[in-house]
Amino acid sequence: MTRLLHPFTALTAAVCTAVITTAAANWPLSAAVALAVAVLAARRGVAGRVLGAAAVILVPLCLSLLLLHGLFFPEGHTVLAQWGPARVTTEGLQFALELGTRTTACVLVLLLFSFTVSVPDLLSALTARRIPPQFGFVLASTLTILPAVTGRLDRIRQAQETRGMVIRGGLPARLGALRLQMVPLVLSLIDDAGSRAQALDARGFSSPGPRSSYRDIADPRAQRYFRAAALLLAGAAVAARVAASWPGRMPS
Template sequence: MRLHPLTSLAAAGSTAVITTAAGSLPLSVAVCAAAVGFSFVVGTAKRLLPAAAAVLVPLGLSLLVLHGLFFPEGTTVLAAWGPARVTSEGLRFAAERAAQLSAAVLALLLFSFSVSVPDLVTALSSRGAKGRFGYVLASTLTLLPAISARVQRIRRAQESRGLVIRRGWFSRVIAFRLQAVPLVLSLVDDAGTRAQALEARGFSNRGPRTSFREVPDPPLQRVLRSVLLLAAVAAIAARLWFPTAGAR
């Protein structure tokens, strides 16, 4: 059974909320493993893993440095260099926060890479969402792939004119500087073109809308979305009422 776009969105959002509210390292690791495994099943792993690494590696290192070396509540000192102390409590706290963040990011990235953007926009429109909101959401989900494809075209065009990109980070930084200007100018021009196209299609007009595209929404999935939203609300309430339970 194919999931409705709003069901996928509710599943990703509730998973991120519940995992964060629970604050459980085993649960976070299980969610990360499930998200990565499911990405291989749906065929999005090649896009999801590099994107997740680009987001999580710097954040994970910052958490490790901040909490692993400067955790004031740490008592079990493993190593010390002046004011910096590596404590087992700090490392555990950093690991828990990194796992929670990884679970939320992987769940949301899995949704963004696996959802059908036209179906999502149609589903939102059928629920009364404004056309501009659906367009902004669709543009957000497709922005990174569009920018990546445009950078590739700009680089090929510059290489055909004699640009040589040598190995090494310094040469790549110089090449990116040369590619940034045409990239930004093309995106600004594209934004104006899209604004005119949206205006011509009546996105700013009020009133009921119809669509040629239909997205089936079985009753069972509507019930599932309600259950997922209630579970997320319950997780937040439990965290607020029993804060020490989620910190363990």
């Protein structure tokens, strides 16, 4: 996702990669995609920001997947350990690993796009394609808010610590502290989005009529062919996944 790429090319690559990874449902492929995204983020100089934002999203999600499927997987048969109704099964751990790596890969791909795409170029490209401006500005607002999530969460944690919040104990205490940090984070993001919407509306961005742009974004033919091929490949991956899970084709 470099500056040589048209914004639609970067967006298509990110979305199609997430779709193909989800359709494949193969944890080695998901791990390879996540590793490739980490390398690309490091080469672009945004590895710290991408991985930091991903950690905020993925750590509680992966922990919940591990607890839910690792301990209470109903289809599990190979029991490794058991504590009352909780059973650690090989099948549950495999399912949690597959779902966790798949989600990690998709989140990293989309975060890399959001941290590297040029928002002005993206808005100009949307305007040139006659896409409704409301969609463009909602997307642009989302992309500008995401990079600030990590820093905002750190400020919330510092503010809570200055008010006397001390994290003691093991994992349950840390999960409870994370919940106390996520609530003001979500509320602040909602308030920020409302302020941006009001500012855009006051400047006439919601008004109907023709749009013009002062930025000329080159769209080489090779990139247009790449986008078409990527969309076809993603569609084929989804179709293959649906065909493989069709009831008449399921193994007995």
